[in-house]
Amino acid sequence: MREIHVIGIGAGDPDQLTLQAVKALKSTDVFFILDKGEEKDDLVRLRRYLLGEHCTEGTYRVVEAPDPARDRKASGADYSPAVGDWRSRRAEIYERLIADELGEDESGAFLVWGDPSLYDGTIGVLEEALGRGAVVFAYDVVPGISSVSSLAARHRTGLSRVGRPVQITTGRRLADAGFPEGVDDVVVMLDARQAFRHYPGGDEGGGGIYIYWGAYVGTDDEILVSGPLDEAAPRIEALRAEARERKGWIMDTYLLRRHPE
CATH class of the missing domain: 3.30.950.10 (Tetrapyrrole methylase, C-terminal domain)
Known part of the structure; x- marks a missing residue:
């Protein structure tokens, strides 16, 4: 079965990466990165830096996909539906990435800024992707140092x-x-x-x-x-x-x- 690691990578300092996170990095075949545009290139660069520091070149692949735009102007009663729509579009992307880019016996990973359990939607998005039933995978969560x-x-x-x-x-x-x-x-x-x-x-x-x-x-x-x-x-x-x-x-x-x- 495909396996997914949700890895907390800390608030920004590369030295905040935990030993558990390093072990998860080393065991991963494919890293999925959502590109948030040129303004946030440094967020992608940090992720790639961590891979270069802790993973052996040639033993993993990096797959990037554009992050869907979110309605930042939504407020009041429209706020929760707007966030829900954004997460659903992310779930579609996760589902496609896992189905198309990850072999049946491979492991993939999402590198989450800070800690996956604190104001991050990755876990919920993966659960929605699983609920669609089109792709089957197991996942675990590696905590990180939060902001x-x-x-x-x-x-x-x-x-x-x-x-x-x-x-x-x-x-x-x-x-x-x-x-x-x-x-x-x-x-x-x-x-x-x-x-x-x-x-x-x-x-x-x-x-x-x-x-x-x-x-x-x-x-x-x-x-x-x-x-x-x-x-x-x-x-x-x-x-x-x-x-x-x-x-x-x-x-x-x-x-x-x-x-x-």
Whole structure:
């Protein structure tokens, strides 16, 4: 039976690759890479670099396919259907790649930025591809170091405090609902809105809230900012705009800490 590895490769630092991930790389015959366009060529380059570092040349193949475009303007009631449509089109591509490019006794792999279990749809897309019934395969998941873990490490802080919860959410949810009830430590991902400037909770002007922010964490382009939110927010906004203009895309994550001790 065909076998698929879903391999977490970390937040961007090649040294974050785990020994388990290296073993999975070495056992793979075909690597599938979705091309997100010229603006994100460096994401493909990192994957190819990891293969060159840990795999023997001539023992594997790389198959690239264009990543389907996603409706980034969808919001409100249209958001979930838009994401579902995008994932279904990805499932069609995965199904075709596995059926056409992978032999019955071969193993393939998808290299996932960060950790496959945290805000990544690869597992769900593979399940949808399996559910179609046109191709049969088994798959396993190799965890990776997430951008959340890497962010906390780079800022030399923990994600939670003694006896207190931490919640991971999206910028969309933070903008709509503010801090979750009973939670003072919130990790925010996928925040194109920069919701930290406009959330409806906390003290006036962001006083009493501390932010730990990072973009391109673990890469040569890494940017880190921390401090009281009302002081750090304008600087983050400016750095984020400059970085996005320069690279054409941005990956950032942050921790908001209410009532810092």
